Each structure stands twice: as C-alpha cells, then as structure tokens.
Amino acid sequence: MNREELISKWLDNNLNPQELEAFKKLEDNDDLVKLNTSVQAFKAEDFNTSAELENVLSKIKSTKKQTTHWIKPLMRVAAILAVCFGLYYYTTTLDTTITTEFAQKTTIELPDASSVSLNAKSLLAFNKKDWKEEREVELNGEAFFKVAKGSKFHVITKSGTVTVYGTQFNVKQRDNYFEVICYEGLVGVTYNSHETKLNPGDRFLIIDGKLIAKEKENRTTPSWLNNESQFESLPFKEVIAEFERQYNVTFDVTNVDTNQLFTGGFPHDSLDIAIKNITLPLQLTHSKTNNTITLKRE
Incomplete structure (x- = not known):
C-alpha cells in the first residue's frame, strides 16, 4: 500500500493492525499526528438536525403569536378609522x-x-x-x-x-x-x-x-304661508291637486270638467269650509266616503 492510501485510511480510522504499524514507520508520522490533533480542536459540535428543526419552528410560532398580538388591535384601529372616514366623507358630501x-x-x-x-x-x-x-x-x-x-x-x-x-x-x-x-x-x-x-x-x-300670461301679483307673500290657497283663472285640476296635498284626500272628478277655470281659494284648517269654497262657485255637489270626495254637477 502506498503512502497516500495509508494516510487516507488513517484519517478515516480504517487501518488494520498491520497497516497501523506501517503508518507509524512513516518519516512524517509525528507531524501527521500533531496536525490531526490540531484540526480536531476546530471540529464543530455535534448537530442534531431534528432538535434544531423543532427549535426553529418553536421560535417561528412564538414570533407569529407576538406579531398577531399587536396586528389584531392595529387592524381593529384601522377598521374603525376607515369607518369614521367613510362616515365623514358620506355625511359631508351627501345632500341635505x-x-x-x-x-x-x-x-x-x-x-x-x-x-x-x-x-x-x-x-x-x-x-x-x-x-x-x-x-x-x-x-x-x-x-x-x-x-x-x-x-x-x-x-x-x-x-x-x-x-x-x-x-x-x-x-x-x-x-x-x-x-x-x-x-x-x-x-x-x-x-x-x-x-x-x-x-x-x-x-x-x-x-x-x-x-300663460298673468297680471301682476299684489300680495307681498304667497297665500299658502297664511294657511290658505288662492287661485286666479287657473284650471280646476290645479285646485283639486293642491286640495289633495293640503288635506290628504282623493277626489273623484269623473263627471267634472277639470279644465274649466277657477278663481277663488280655500283654507287649510277646515275641510268642510274648504270643500264648500271650491264647489259652490262651480255649482258642484259633493259626497265623502272614507278618504274619497266625489264631485258632481248639480
């Protein structure tokens, strides 16, 4: 066995007794032994792969818990801020x-x-x-x-x-x-x-x-501000429509010409007087059933 093979087997601790005796007789035997001893001093500690993996996974879980611990409150705060901003934007841009x-x-x-x-x-x-x-x-x-x-x-x-x-x-x-x-x-x-x-x-x-051409208005404010409606030569259908808005009633005008012109008015605080005010000038009769007022020609 040549010198290189002998040294290689020695480094692998694979020499038999005869080969070991041959290695000891090498001229640089002492130097090789000293060098090997020095190298062993720098050898890394035994590494347990499974144990180290468990250790790393444990640290990751711990870090995740700590991260979740502060992320969740932060997310809540962010959600509240988003809602507040949305409400502010909505209320300030929305029409009243x-x-x-x-x-x-x-x-x-x-x-x-x-x-x-x-x-x-x-x-x-x-x-x-x-x-x-x-x-x-x-x-x-x-x-x-x-x-x-x-x-x-x-x-x-x-x-x-x-x-x-x-x-x-x-x-x-x-x-x-x-x-x-x-x-x-x-x-x-x-x-x-x-x-x-x-x-x-x-x-x-x-x-x-x-x-529609109209004469000048003599009043200083609209009549409806004083709880009455006044009309001057307006179609009767406009009178009926305003009456319905003021009293929340419905008119049956099947037998009435609603395009005829009407001049007059009615109060907003007395249904009986209001009905008389719009029917008598046009010679109309009326009957009331629940919330419906039926108008007819006399």
Missing part, C-alpha cells in the same frame, strides 16, 4: 334633503342664513359642503325663498332654473305646472334655454308646456 308630507309645511334655514318655507308634499335638497362655492338647491314642489345677499343663488327644478340676487320669491313646480313669482329684488327664470327676468310682482307661469 328635507321633505314635507300631506298637510305639512316647514321652514328651513340655509347655511348662509337664507330661509325657505316648504309647502305640503315638497322636497328641497342642498349640499352644505359646497355651499360657499355655489349656492344651489333642488326643488320638487313649492317653496317660498328669502335669499340673503351674496353670490348667485340657483333653484333647480325639473321644469327650469331660477337665478336670484338677494330677493324674495316663490317657486312652484308640479306635474305640468311651473310658476315663479317675484316679491322682492330681481329673479331670472331659465326655461327651455331662454331666461326671463322678473321684477317685484311679475309672474312666470307654464301650464302643460304653454306660457
């Missing part, structure tokens, strides 16, 4: 909407101290957040406005837009009925892309798509 029911009226103060009186079965909507940049309300129904001086003030309806500058006016927008009356200041009414300027006492009236 006011509605009235049958026989109900209300008065609203707008962000600039302008006031709006809302008649029965009406809706008013506006956005507080954008108010300083644009004074604008949406109206479906009837309302009387007292507008504080300032930038342009817009009332948007399905029929047209009313633009004013510090004034008092009434807007009524119902089915096939659009009326604007100026009581103070200057009002601009835009209908079909054409603007009409109204001075105090002027009235703009559209019925069934037709412009």
Whole structure:
C-alpha cells in the first residue's frame, strides 16, 4: 500500500493492525499526528438536525403569536378609522334633503342664513359642503325663498332654473305646472334655454308646456304661508291637486270638467269650509266616503 492510501485510511480510522504499524514507520508520522490533533480542536459540535428543526419552528410560532398580538388591535384601529372616514366623507358630501308630507309645511334655514318655507308634499335638497362655492338647491314642489345677499343663488327644478340676487320669491313646480313669482329684488327664470327676468310682482307661469300670461301679483307673500290657497283663472285640476296635498284626500272628478277655470281659494284648517269654497262657485255637489270626495254637477 502506498503512502497516500495509508494516510487516507488513517484519517478515516480504517487501518488494520498491520497497516497501523506501517503508518507509524512513516518519516512524517509525528507531524501527521500533531496536525490531526490540531484540526480536531476546530471540529464543530455535534448537530442534531431534528432538535434544531423543532427549535426553529418553536421560535417561528412564538414570533407569529407576538406579531398577531399587536396586528389584531392595529387592524381593529384601522377598521374603525376607515369607518369614521367613510362616515365623514358620506355625511359631508351627501345632500341635505328635507321633505314635507300631506298637510305639512316647514321652514328651513340655509347655511348662509337664507330661509325657505316648504309647502305640503315638497322636497328641497342642498349640499352644505359646497355651499360657499355655489349656492344651489333642488326643488320638487313649492317653496317660498328669502335669499340673503351674496353670490348667485340657483333653484333647480325639473321644469327650469331660477337665478336670484338677494330677493324674495316663490317657486312652484308640479306635474305640468311651473310658476315663479317675484316679491322682492330681481329673479331670472331659465326655461327651455331662454331666461326671463322678473321684477317685484311679475309672474312666470307654464301650464302643460304653454306660457300663460298673468297680471301682476299684489300680495307681498304667497297665500299658502297664511294657511290658505288662492287661485286666479287657473284650471280646476290645479285646485283639486293642491286640495289633495293640503288635506290628504282623493277626489273623484269623473263627471267634472277639470279644465274649466277657477278663481277663488280655500283654507287649510277646515275641510268642510274648504270643500264648500271650491264647489259652490262651480255649482258642484259633493259626497265623502272614507278618504274619497266625489264631485258632481248639480
């Protein structure tokens, strides 16, 4: 056996007695033994793979628990903040909407101290957040406005837009009925892309798509603010519609010409008197069953 093979088997502790004696007789035997002894001093400790794996997994689980311990509260806080932000955004960007029911009226103060009186079965909507940049309300129904001086003030309806500058006016927008009356200041009414300027006492009236000429308004405020409705040469169907809104009743007018013109009015606080006020001038009779009033010719 040559020298290299002998040394290799010695390093592997694989020498038989005869080979060991041969190794001891090598000239550099002492040097090889000293070198091996020195190398053994640097040998790594025995490594238990299974034990170390369990140790690492245990540390990972411990770290995960600690992480979960602070992540869960953080997630709760984040969820609360998200909800709060969502509510803030929703409430600050959402329109403020006011509605009235049958026989109900209300008065609203707008962000600039302008006031709006809302008649029965009406809706008013506006956005507080954008108010300083644009004074604008949406109206479906009837309302009387007292507008504080300032930038342009817009009332948007399905029929047209009313633009004013510090004034008092009434807007009524119902089915096939659009009326604007100026009581103070200057009002601009835009209908079909054409603007009409109204001075105090002027009235703009559209019925069934037709412009109706009217004399100047002599009252200083709308009659409905005083709990009564007044009409001047208006179709009887408009009278009936307003009556239904103020008293929450339904009319049967099968045998009545609702296009005939009516001049007069009725109070909002007495059903019996109100019925007489609208039937006697037209020589109509009436009968009431539950919530339905039937009108007939005498």
